Amino acid sequence: PPCTPGLAPSSADLELLRGPTRKIAILVEPSPFTHVSGYANRFQTLLEGLETAGDKVLVVTPDHSKERPTRFAGARVMNIKGFRFPLYPAITLSLGFSPRVFHALRQFDPDVIHVSSPGFIVLGALLYARLLRKP
DSSP: OOOSTTSOOOHHHHHHHHSOOOEEEEEESSOTTTSOSHHHHHHHHHHHHHHHTTOEEEEEEEOOSTTOOSEETTEEEEEEOOEEETTEEEEEEOOOOOHHHHHHHHHHOOSEEEEEOSSSHHHHHHHHHHHHTOO
């Protein structure tokens, strides 16, 4: 089973592998992949844990940098258009409204839609959750 390289799987790793796998869509801003912060570290660790558990993850995030990934820790990363926040131009935010995002979410058919944001992408996540009848 997946675990930290060089270490035997912990009881927590084994417990994660016994549970049912889930399909999780996560809408997050700012991008946890190119915006450096403690939040980004926590989010990346979350994705690694979900991969260890065998869950399938789709991440939707606004990111215009050249270094933006299309995959991270087994998760597909969908980069969407956004705008620089005038009060803090180092971050990119988004309303998240896009037919492209809606179609990707509908095709992925997640068990749950999770949103993590200090900004506006929450609005898109709420709309998609209602339209797709997902918690």
